[in-house]
Amino acid sequence: MGTHFMLFSPPPLTKPHQPLHLATPPFPLPQRHYTASRKLIRANRVHSTSKFGNFLDLNPQNQPxxxxFDLLWCHPSDRSRFDVIIIGAGPAGLRLAEQVSLYGVKVCCVDPQPLSVWPNNYGVWVDEFESLGLENCLDRTWPMACVYVNDGRTKYLDRSYGRVSKRKxxxxxxxxCVSNGVxxxxxxxxQIEHQEFESTVLCDDGTELKGSLVVDASGFGSSFIAYDKVRNHGFQIAHGILAEVDDHPFDLDKMVLMDWRDSHLGNEPYLRVTNSRFPTFLYAMPFSSNLIFLEETSLVSRPVLSYMEVKKRMVARVRHLGIRVKRxxxxxxxxxxxxxxxxxxxxDVxxxxxxxxxxxPSTGYMVARTMTVAPVVAFAIAQCLxxxxxxxxxxxxxxxxxxxxPIExxxxxxxxxxxxxxxxxxxxxxxxxxxxxxxxxxxYYWQGFLSSRLTLKEVVxxxxxxxxxxSNPSRFDIVTKCPVPLAKMMGNIALEYIG
Incomplete structure (x- = not known):
């Protein structure tokens, strides 16, 4: 699909004619950023609640x-042995179970709530799901996306974007999975116990499941996967709402990939200072003139940005945009x-x-990549089992x-x-x-980068x-601030080659 973007100053805002919701992982989180005194925070909270912060107190009305489905249950009395045991029935676990089962491999999927609807909102580029034959699993698409760089500069990206229907x-x-006997x-x-050619998964109900391969698809908080290096993650944190509103200023044919504008913080000096150092942006999916998904996002920080800080910035932004949240x-x-x-x-797991x-690592995207990689991993499993x-x-x-x-x-x-x-x-x-x-x-480059499909040569x-x-200031930033990350990257690359 031919793709291009248009670059020009944003038109005047007019009224028009939506990762993960994750439990806090058990591994220790780093200390968060706290940048204001308690007195300032208390004063800000009172000001927010009295004037515009009431939508934070509204309880979600949709209960998924x-x-x-009539699943094929594994009963303890079966004493069954499986080729593959997959822990987790999220998008990753079910996608791999689906793909592995296509080869006739005997699969068991373990999850406390295998039929619950995922609470997350997932966004993908439409061409990614089209290439996988999953376009029918999108419940809304936008022909374009836009990025508000600042108050005077907007980029329009001619690449369709969609929201994944979690249920579909x-x-x-x-x-x-059911049709293939999972x-x-x-x-x-x-707990997982390993022998030379077999592993046993011990469940909290006392059941023991045996299999040749155990796959952990339970998410970030897993304790079953081993690391040789310190897990020095960056963290993306966000607060999102699907809201019924009186109206909003966004075009219905464009999703807002990033809105970096900070004019909403003009009357919030303390928030503006912290946002300048640890910026957040708005991600928005306008479904109709009265229904919109809004999410204030810290792209990446280390240590993780305070969740309260993110919510305060979102309140200020929504107020500045003139959006009144009804539900x-x-x-x-x-x-x-x-x-x-x-x-x-x-x-061994x-x-x-x-x-x-x-x-x-640079965007937080995972769903489309997981859907793409699963068939490759499933084929390797089928070749063995x-x-x-x-x-x-x-x-x-x-x-x-x-x-x-693979090494590349x-x-x-x-x-x-x-x-x-x-x-x-x-x-x-x-x-x-x-x-x-x-x-x-x-x-070709920015699309490939965001979709994780560039080769090593192309990334270079x-x-x-x-x-x-x-720009010259950006080059100066790269030259002065990036030698340490660059040296670290080159060292890791050298270790991969040596290994």
Missing amino acids: QALD LKERLIEV RFHKAKAW VLEDEKCLIPMGGPLPRIPQ MAFGGTSGLVH GSTRMIRGKQLYDKVWNSMW NRLVREFYSFGMETLLKLDLKGTTSFFDAFFDLKP SLSISLFGHA
């Missing part, structure tokens, strides 16, 4: 209903660890999804892990992580200058081109 995607994945067990995986239909809190080291490769390093000559143990682990993380993919991820480390060094002005130059690249070309398109 569980799916109505889960129904589709479960339907295939068994489900309603419990929480408690909150859904709300969500996103906390996404980004970057950091990959798990130890290989190891296969990671997939959030805990496997598939999250884009779907053949008459069973390949198990260390050979199995090595083949499956390296199907997801690991090196490309180092460049993406370098992008994250660069963003961590930038303030609001530096960040907006970075994205101004980034979306000035040829569409993108980096050179980005430096060439950057």
Whole structure:
């Protein structure tokens, strides 16, 4: 699909004619940013509540209903042994179960609530889901996206964007799983024990499940995956609401990928100072003139930005935009660890999804990438466990892990992580200058970067081109603030080659 963007000053706002909602992970979070005195915070809270902060007190009115499916349950009396046991029935776990089961491999999926509807809002580029045959799992699309760099500069991206229908995607994945004989067990995986060619998953209901391969797709908080290096993640944190409003100023044919404008903080000096150092942006999906998804997002910070800080900035922004929230239909809190080291490769539990390093280190995107990688990993599993000559143990682990993380993919991820480390060094002005130059690249490059589909050579070309398109202040930022991340990236690349 031919894609281009248009760059010009934003038109006057006119009224027009929507990751993860994650439980806080059990591993310790770093100390958060606290930048104001208690007195200032207390005063700000009173001011917000009395004038415009009431929507934070509105309870979500939509209560998602569980799916109505007749699953094939795994009963303890069956004493069944499986080829693959997948822990987690999120998008990653179900997608892999669906793909592995296509080869006739015997699969069991373990989850405390396998039929519950995911609480997250997932956004994807439409071409990503079209290439996977999943376009019917989108409940709304926008022909264009826009990025507000600042109050005087807006970029319009001619690339369709869509919101994933959580119910449609889960129904589709479960339907295939059921038709292919995937068994489900309603419990929480408690412990994993390994023998040379077999592993046992102990569940909190006392059930023991045995299989040749255990895949952990339970999310960031997993304790089953081992790391050789310190997990120095960056963190993306956001607060989002699906709201019924009187009206809003956004065009219905454009989703707002990023709104970095800070004019809403003109009367909030303390918020403006902290936003200048640790910036947040608005991500918005306008469904109609009276229905919109709004999410205030910290792209990445280390340590994680205070959640209260994010909500205060969102309140100020919504007020400035003249949006009066009548009802909150859904709300969500996103906390996404980004970057950091990959798990130890290989190891006797296969990671997939959030805990496997598939999250884009510079953007936080994961769903489309997970949908894309699952068939590759499933094929590697089927080659080992779907053949008459069973390949198990260390050979199995090595083949499956390296199907997801071949050497080139690991090196490309180092460049993406370098992008994250660069963003961590930038303030609001530096960040907006970075994205101004980034979306000035040829569409092939910025689209490929956001979709994690560039080769190593292409990523290097993108980096050179980005430096060439950057403003002089941005080049100065790169030269002065990025030597340490650059040296770290080169060191990690050298270690990958040596390893």
